[in-house]
Amino acid sequence: xxxxxxAARIAAMVFGxxxxxxxxxxxxxxxxxPEIIALGPMTSADCRQCHAxxxxxxxxxxxAIAFVNPEVRKLSQDFRNEECLACHAPRPxxxxxxxxxxxxxxxxxxxxxxxxxxxxxxxxxxxxxxNRSPQKNAPCKPYYEPxxxxxxxxxxxxxxxxxxxxxxxxxxxxxxxxxxxxxxxxAFREGGRRGRHHGFPxxxxxxxxxxxxxxxxxxxxxxxxxxxxxxxxGAGHNFPTxxxxxxxxxxxxxxxxxxxxSEWQHVxxxxxxxxxxxxxxxxxxxxxxxxxxxxxxPSSGASGExxxxxxxxxxxxxxxSIELGRVTLGS
Amino acid sequence: xxxxxxxxxTDASKNSAPIPADAVGNQAEFIPGEALQxxxxxxxxxxxxxxxxxxxxxxxxLLDATTLGGNLANRATRSLIEMAEEHRTAALLGLLExxxxxxxxxxxxxxxxxxxxxxxxxxxxxxxxKYEKDHWAVVAIAHTLLKYGNGSGLQALINILDDNSxxxxxxxxxxxxxxxxxxxxHSQNEAGGExxxxxWQHLLEINQLWQKQRRLSSDDExxxxxxAELLAEYWRMIARFASQPLRPVDDARFVLSRQRGFVIPxxxxxxxxxxxxxxxxxxxxxxxxxxxxxxxxxxxxVDFVAELVPILASGKSRTxxxxxxxxxxxxxxxxxLWSWVQNGNRxxxxxxxxxxxxxxxxxxxxxxxxxxxxATPPPRLSSEGEASLYALWFELxxxxxxxxxxxxxxxxxxxxxxxxxxxxxxxNLSVGRQD
Numbered sequence: 001x002x003x004x005x006x007a008a009r010i011a012a013m014v015f016g017x018x019x020x021x022x023x024x025x026x027x028x029x030x031x032x033x034p035e036i037i038a039l040g041p042m043t044s045a046d047c048r049q050c051h052a053x054x055x056x057x058x059x060x061x062x063x064a065i066a067f068v069n070p071e072v073r074k075l076s077q078d079f080r081n082e083e084c085l086a087c088h089a090p091r092p093x094x095x096x097x098x099x100x101x102x103x104x105x106x107x108x109x110x111x112x113x114x115x116x117x118x119x120x121x122x123x124x125x126x127x128x129x130x131n132r133s134p135q136k137n138a139p140c141k142p143y144y145e146p147x148x149x150x151x152x153x154x155x156x157x158x159x160x161x162x163x164x165x166x167x168x169x170x171x172x173x174x175x176x177x178x179x180x181x182x183x184x185x186x187a188f189r190e191g192g193r194r195g196r197h198h199g200f201p202x203x204x205x206x207x208x209x210x211x212x213x214x215x216x217x218x219x220x221x222x223x224x225x226x227x228x229x230x231x232x233x234g235a236g237h238n239f240p241t242x243x244x245x246x247x248x249x250x251x252x253x254x255x256x257x258x259x260x261x262s263e264w265q266h267v268x269x270x271x272x273x274x275x276x277x278x279x280x281x282x283x284x285x286x287x288x289x290x291x292x293x294x295x296x297x298p299s300s301g302a303s304g305e306x307x308x309x310x311x312x313x314x315x316x317x318x319x320x321s322i323e324l325g326r327v328t329l330g331s
Numbered sequence: 332x333x334x335x336x337x338x339x340x341t342d343a344s345k346n347s348a349p350i351p352a353d354a355v356g357n358q359a360e361f362i363p364g365e366a367l368q369x370x371x372x373x374x375x376x377x378x379x380x381x382x383x384x385x386x387x388x389x390x391x392x393l394l395d396a397t398t399l400g401g402n403l404a405n406r407a408t409r410s411l412i413e414m415a416e417e418h419r420t421a422a423l424l425g426l427l428e429x430x431x432x433x434x435x436x437x438x439x440x441x442x443x444x445x446x447x448x449x450x451x452x453x454x455x456x457x458x459x460x461k462y463e464k465d466h467w468a469v470v471a472i473a474h475t476l477l478k479y480g481n482g483s484g485l486q487a488l489i490n491i492l493d494d495n496s497x498x499x500x501x502x503x504x505x506x507x508x509x510x511x512x513x514x515x516x517h518s519q520n521e522a523g524g525e526x527x528x529x530x531w532q533h534l535l536e537i538n539q540l541w542q543k544q545r546r547l548s549s550d551d552e553x554x555x556x557x558x559a560e561l562l563a564e565y566w567r568m569i570a571r572f573a574s575q576p577l578r579p580v581d582d583a584r585f586v587l588s589r590q591r592g593f594v595i596p597x598x599x600x601x602x603x604x605x606x607x608x609x610x611x612x613x614x615x616x617x618x619x620x621x622x623x624x625x626x627x628x629x630x631x632x633v634d635f636v637a638e639l640v641p642i643l644a645s646g647k648s649r650t651x652x653x654x655x656x657x658x659x660x661x662x663x664x665x666x667x668l669w670s671w672v673q674n675g676n677r678x679x680x681x682x683x684x685x686x687x688x689x690x691x692x693x694x695x696x697x698x699x700x701x702x703x704x705x706a707t708p709p710p711r712l713s714s715e716g717e718a719s720l721y722a723l724w725f726e727l728x729x730x731x732x733x734x735x736x737x738x739x740x741x742x743x744x745x746x747x748x749x750x751x752x753x754x755x756x757x758x759n760l761s762v763g764r765q766d
Binding site for chain 2: 083108109
């Protein structure tokens with residue numbers, strides 16, 4: 001075989017390949033694009049496929065365990081108290097007027113406050129997103145829904161215990177734009193895309209709790225009386241808020257002359273009582289306000305400590321509560 | 332892409348067969364009926380009057396004075412007797428609904444209601460069962476309700492009589508409860524109990540009858556209508572369903588699910604209200620009443636299924652309507668429910684499967700269930716729905732030697748299994764099983 005005929009053959013093959021590729025490309029261009037196949041009977045588990053990050057965040061949240069959380073099950077008598085179901089396994093919130101309470105769903109209750117609870121179009125026709133330019137060809141048919149960032153969306157559940165009303169009355173500097181400002185902070189996804197974190201840090205998150213309050217204590221210079229104060233410096237609602245079972249306690253203990261400590265003594269409880277606790281009143285600390293109390297020391301000049309314990313239910317023992325702060329009283 | 336293909340192939344929400352609209356209400360337009368506002372207006376002048384705080388305080392003072400003895404007590408008692416009955420009843424209830432009323436005053440108020448209250452107090456008095464903590468007062472409520480043919484307090488009587496803790500407050504309540512045993516209603520064929528053991532047994536039996544049929548003896552007249560005064564109070568209670576805070580809703584559900592059968596037609600009317608919350612909770616309350624509906628409708632020849640089918644046309648209320656259909660334990664609802672098992676969306680199918688478990692008694696359904704559940708590809712049901720249908724299949728075909736629950740145990744919380752086991756047990760009380 002001559003070099004010339006070999007080169008000609010190679011050229012012919014390249015030409016043939018290019019021609020074939022061109023025809024194929026043309027065929028692909030001419031082909032009718034596939035129709036978008038909408039997801040059928042969706043569950044929140046279907047969302048994981050494309051939104052693994054947000055799904056993982058949600059899985060670690062208390063929204064995800066709203067139905068299976070043992071504490072909730074105990075308080076609701078294993079949901080025999082059906083009143084609790086509406087917010088712990090809700091139908092899609094967008095199916096209700098803004099701010100109106102939600103109703104309970106019949107299926108997939110185990111997934112609690114799941115993706116569909118906030119994102120599903122009431123008629124099942126697409127998934128709502130706060131993204132103004134969603135990928136319209138995504139299988140879940142996303143569409144922009146401004147209500148997703150509105151406090152009224154959260155109010156459907158979280159105003160049952162007046163949290164949103166408290167927020168409306170909060171000082172402007174603590175309110176933030178909406179609930180998302182504190183409870184759905186920015187999260188950056190693959191490729192640098194900005195989203196919102198779906199972990200919803202709140203009453204079960206120590207960092208979130210600490211960002212809400214400031215515990216101070218000391219001894220009054222003029223009277224020599226020890227004191228302790230708690231300020232709601234970061235929450236755009238009462239502290240603690242929402243569930244009436246939440247409680248925050250100020251306790252104090254004193255040191256004797258040889259350095260031994262007394263038992264912790266109860267000083268004050270911040271809590272909204274249940275209706276049948278007729279002897280109690282609402283002592284939650286409103287947004288921006290400060291509570292302060294003098295603490296008579298057992299002896300002049302005695303030093304002590306005050307601490308703040310946070311309890312997810314009022315009967316939780318001290319050693320199972322979250323200590324949010326401790327201050328020294330005296331030298 | 333595989334995932335999409337899978338969804339496309341198994342989307343059971345696509346209608347596989349047309350269903351007659353008039354049969355199951357899945358295509359018809361929902362037409363709200365005259366309901367809450369109409370009936371509130373109709374009964375505007377009836378029921379208990381609103382009384383002022385000052386008047387309640389005055390009644391409290393009079394009750395207090397009745398304990399002082401002598402002329403003062405006599406005058407106070409006379410003042411209470413001479414008071415307009417409806418104002419006195421309303422004030423006594425108002426007093427009991429306040430949070431800080433002292434227990435001795437409460438006990439006096441309950442005694443007055445028992446001896447001289449009006450029937451229209453029944454709904455608000457029933458609600459006291461939810462909140463009252465004083466055992467003696469609970470017995471007084473149960474006693475008063477019994478006088479009007481309402482057995483809502485029977486379980487509390489049983490619990491108190493069964494409490495052997497010896498606590499002083501319990502002993503006082505037990506003594507009072509024991510006196511009621513001799514007054515329990517009997518049918519003509521039953522003799523009154525001659526001793527505590529016989530009375531106790533009778534108490535257990537009439538409580539069962541109440542739980543199952545909402546009546547206290549087999550020859551109970553079981554009226555289909557109540558007085559206009561009581562009707563007005565029931566509609567006021569139904570009005571609470573529209574509340575956005577949940578407590579009034581829960582209170583109303585508590586009360587209305589513990590009344591005699593004549594609330595069933597009221598709830599059916601409320602289930603057609605234009606307000607979705609009224610509809611939702613009326614239907615939910617019917618589902619809470621459950622089995623007694625079937626018995627009541629059978630006794631009074633009411634076609635409960637036909638009453639509910641038009642409500643299925645409301646997409647917003649459909650799952651609750653399906654739930655109510657099943658809860659009543661009326662086996663003839665099965666065909667309607669089955670069409671939603673096959674053709675509803677995921678929520679509707681779940682509700683319909685659950686409802687099937689609660690009412691389908693005909694063993695002939697076992698084959699249809701088997702074919703449906705074992706089809707290829709399998710029906711794409713929620714864990715709840717699938718568990719209900721399997722439980723039903725095993726109920727209808729007890730000879731199946733398969734392990735129960737057959738599968739999905741990891742996907743369903745234990746409490747959801749327990750809920751289905753409770754429904755399974757309740758099937759034996761259904762109207763089709765015995766009567």
